[in-house]
Amino acid sequence: MLAHQDLTLTKILIANRGEIACRIIRTAHQLGLSCVAVYSEADRDALHVKMADEAIAIGPAPARESYLRVDRILAAAKQTGAQAIHPGYGFLSENSELVAACQQAGLIFIGPPQAAIEAMGSKSAAKSIMEAAGVPLVPGYHGDQQEPEFLAAEAATIGYPVLLKAVAGGGGKGMRIVHQASEFVSALAAAQREARNAFGEDKMLVEKYLLQPRHVEVQVFCDQQGQGVYLFERDCSVQRRHQKIIEEAPAPHLSAELRQAMGEAALKAAQAIGYVGAGTVEFLLDARGEFFFMEMNTRLQVEHPITEMITGQDLVEWQLRIAIGQPLPLKQAELKIQGHAFEARIYAEDPEQDFLPATGCLSYLRQPAESRFVRVDTGVLEGDQISIYYDPMLAKLIVWGPDRQTALQRLIQALGEYRIAGLTTNIDFLQRLASSAPFHAGEVHTHFIEQHQALLFQPRAQAEDHTLALASLYALLRLAQERQQEAAGSLDPYSPWHAANGWRLNQPSQLPLRFALHDGSQMDIQAEQLSQHRPQWRLHWQEQQLLVEGRLEGDTLEVVINGHRQSVPFAALDTALTFFTADGILRCQWLRPDQQRHEYDEVANSLNAPMNGSIVTLLVAAGETVKKGEALMVMEAMKMEHTLHAPADGQVERFLYQAGDLVEQGAELVHFAASESAADAPASTQREETHP
Incomplete structure (x- = not known):
């Protein structure tokens, strides 16, 4: 428990979900505090609910009916006897109404005063305050x-x-x-x-709008005695859709003088509004070394763990101590930078489709082993459903090293050990980004991804061949296992009907296999078994011929391809195969004859929902003739809008959903009649972010 003078804190309520709720619970338990979780209907079986000492249901899945309900949060605190509320980040973390309600109810709000939140809650008012305080503005x-x-x-x-x-x-x-x-x-x-x-x-x-600026933010802390410190800076420049995906601390290529100037400006900003607790002052830094105030986040940031890694401090513990009136644990002169740290945000999204958010079941999950160099902050478990209602971030991967290059190598290695199947993630993209030469050089800015798009999205050489070789070997070994199991349970275990070697009279033993690749194309393969005594085959397709052999060891495929021995982890979810190779993640589907429907089957001339979401607006009327690529409707999913376009030239016969309707991923949205000139063209569902 925590105590200061007459105040003793023994139980807190976490008014949040996901990885930040789990993070707060871990620190609170280490300090001997009891924790209360709140949860929506969608989070009934969530990790943060299982970790907490108590949990209270607060409403349906939509956040506005649960996590954004101040009255239900306060009722949960009263019901459980919690003495304090930690809002985490997002949801109500910067809501002055919650702060006022806590004060009226005699609860501790683990965050800044109401006046500070209101001062920074309006970006325009905040800039006026900063201008008066002498903080540079754009x-x-x-x-x-x-x-x-x-x-x-x-x-x-x-x-x-x-x-x-x-x-x-x-x-x-x-x-x-x-x-x-x-x-x-x-x-x-x-x-x-x-x-x-x-x-x-x-x-x-x-x-x-500054061209190619860097996004550099400074972590500040202030106590109730009026003292403040800055815990150095984080570079958060690498972003997509204006949202960060890789952060690092300290910022590369920043002089000691500039670091001190930015830190002191950040403290000046915090003290101008009478700040208390953890806060982040965000700056834009241009190529000339000039920095400009952008905004202040009056809460803990998603990327706070990298500051913890380079300072050796637990910032959640600092928050709890300051909230009950204890002074700052350290003075500015006692804070030192130790090494370098990176954080990579693991999202359920498809980078190849302009980072389209993904929903579905987290069917397979293997995280890298944690150590003093590697940390995983997560709020999900294998088997969880990733829904449309909340941000698609699954976890944060945090690494530390004595210098930037060592930390970066650890990040790349840990990303290679992070394995998810069942839904699309950005892990493969993060690994390519972290491995790129410009990122190694620290040449980061807010348009890094756009500038290096050709490098970050280039197709891998021989990826198709590698995928088909691995998939074929898996299928052949799996078929052999199934036949062995059938034979073991049969009255005639030696029956030739249990064989899986493709035997043919007076012909080589061959088995036909068919696979659908990630782009939807299909490939037929002939597998010729070379020996009755060892798992070795020659694969034939188009002009290719490969010699493969190997064995299945749990969820690892021990394989030799043309003499090249590899150990490849994999996930087999029914017929959907995912291989986690040294060159990245490879996916395909095994089109077994006994399977009637497959994931990659095409639907001609239709417009299907690319994710679970809701319809915002229809942009054309039923009966209109449109051109391929013309905007038809706007969907909202995971807090973002997405514009869907005509798959071909043709006519919109009728919309199957209207504004406000919820739709599931894959649902047909429009009855669409393609024109004769477009009838033979392959259909596709086009969409774009409303962000540039």
Whole structure:
């Protein structure tokens, strides 16, 4: 338990879910505190619920009916006798109404005062406060006038490109980059609509968009005695959809003088609003070494573990101690940078499809072994369903090394040991990114992925051949196992009907196999067994011929391909095969004759939901003739909007769903009649992010 003067803390309620809830529970238990979890219907069997000492159901799956309900959070605290509420990040973490409710109920809010949250809750008001405090700002308009004509005029004065940003926003939602005046009105309307859906407010600010800046943030802590420290900086420049995917600390290529200047500016920002607790001041850093205040997050950040790794401090413990009135554990002079750390965010998403969020069952999960160098913060278990209702982040992989290159090598190795099947993730992409030469050189900025798209998304040489060789060997070995099992349970174990060697009279023994690759193409393979006494085959397809042999050892395929011996972990989920190779993740499906339907079957001239979600708006009317690629409708999933396009030239006969309807992944959305000229073309579901 924690104690300070007359205040003793023994039980806290965590008003959050996922990995941050699990993280808080671990630290609280280490300090002898009892923990109460809250959960929605979708999280009934979630990891944070199982870890907590008590758990209270607070409503249906949508966050607005559960995790965003202040009244239900307070009721859960009262019911369980919790003395404090930790909001984590996201949801109610920066909600001043919760702070006021806690104060009225006599509960400790583990975070900053209400006035500090309100001061930074509006990006425009925050910039005014920072300007008065002497913190450098990016040129822009942060006022109350919101007429489209006025904002367009301000954008013209600032000079294009400009950034539209929701005043109450965060996480890349309600943001648009506008490159020219002709795009401004439509971009403003889209940003306002997304801001209303995400935050209930559509007020916007406009600011100069810096080309290729770095996103560098400083961790600050202040206690109730008025003392403050900064725990150095994190570089969060590598992003997609304005959301971070790899962070590192300290920032590469930052001088000691610039580090101190940014740290002191961050403390000045915090003290200008009477801050208490953990906070993060975010800056944009340009190529000339000038930095500008962007915003302050009045909470713990997702990427806080890398600060913990380089300082040796537990920031959640700091939060708990400061919340009950204890002074800061260390002074500024006592804080030192030790080594280097990276954090990679593991998301359920498809980088090859513009980072489309993925839903489904986490059917297979193997995490890298944790040590003092490698840490995994997660809130999921094998078998969990990843739904549309919450952010698609599955876990955070954190590594440390005595220097940047050592830490980076550990990150690459740990990503190679992180194995997930059952739904698409960004693990393979993260490994390519971390292994790229520009990232090794520390040449990071907020457009890193766009600039190096050709490098990060280039197809792997011989990936198709490798996939088919591994899949064929697995199928052959699996068939042999099945026949052996059948023989063992048969009245005639020596019957030739139990053989799986493809025997033919006066012909070589051959077995036909068929596979569907990840791009939907199919391949037929002939497997010729070379020996009755060892698992060795010659594979034939098109112009290829490979010699393979091996054995199954649990979920590892011990394989020799043309004399090249490898040990390849795999996941076989029914007929869907995933191989975790040294060159990346390879996927295919075994099209067994006894299987009637397969994952990669094509549906001609249809528009199907690429994920679970809800329909936001229909962009054309039923009966209209459209061109291939024309925008038909907008979906919302995992807090983001996605525009779906016509799969071919043709006519929209009718929509099967209307605005506000929930749809499941794969559901047909539109009855679509392709024109004669497009009838022979392969159909595809096109979509794009509404973010540029």
